[in-house]
Amino acid sequence: MNDIEKFLIIKKVRPTAMRILVFRLLAQRKKAITLSDIENRFEKSDRTTLYRTIKTFEENGIVHGVNDGSGVPKYALCEEGCEYGVHNDLHLHFHCNRCDETSCLTEHKIPQINIPEGYLAEDVHLVVNGLCNTCNVD
């Protein structure tokens, strides 16, 4: 049993072949990717299975979704500390307007946000749009 399998079991997710493959793919890429991206990476793959795989991952604190404004949600591995239903990824996401890539800037935490009296904050999403370090060259 390899590390990925162990990890999935800890997260209470059965380490099936497809799930391991998807996990590995996400682990390799530093960027957040779409369902279609994942689909295209595998010769034989069913969209539904991938869809449900990601959903399972998301529910169990393995993956978090990013809405970068491109229209389709993207997904990336969570940081440590995320659990069932409770995400802890308070880092910022950067979406490049040129190459459309979205990356997790895990080193850059979201600063303290003030919200009005009576509101209860459960989750924060911060996306910065602009040019990434690759595209920002003239």
Next chain:
Amino acid sequence: MNDIEKFLIIKKVRPTAMRILVFRLLAQRKKAITLSDIENRFEKSDRTTLYRTIKTFEENGIVHGVNDGSGVPKYALCEEGCEYGVHNDLHLHFHCNRCDETSCLTEHKIPQINIPEGYLAEDVHLVVNGLCNTCNVD
């Protein structure tokens, strides 16, 4: 000529009947709303026209889109200072997980965000999820 017409002309958008209606609707509602919301508000309305109306508004700094994670983008009137292609709405958005309403907390500005060397920030989107003041009652 009323205020809305004048405003649209300043923004270099022709004040057609439909545009005035959509603008008024957005001005009345404090919340960000979806295209479908708008569509349902009008007896006779064509989705395409509304779609293009919002797009025009967005391009001309009249409206800004919010991606609150609900899947469909929502739209709300911009604050002053937004112009052609340049949005200035650096306020935070609050999305309620219970009633699914999204509001612009214009009084709550987005704090300074640090991004890595080499990156160029053009736009920032900050969405807080949780319970709004209406739903946060037991």
Next chain:
DNA sequence: CAAAAGAATGCAATGGAAGTGCATTAATCA
């Protein structure tokens, strides 16, 4: 080990919304 139960998968189908092309109508300008 075999049977039963539970979970994951794959296929098919549905549904919602985005987006585009084109003909028609409305508004503006010379």
Next chain:
DNA sequence: TGATTAATGCACTTCCATTGCATTCTTTTG
């Protein structure tokens, strides 16, 4: 007014999320 430009409405396509159901795989248990 006639010509030009813009906006609108309709039809259509495409994309993706989502669900139902039958099948396969895994795990549990007798």
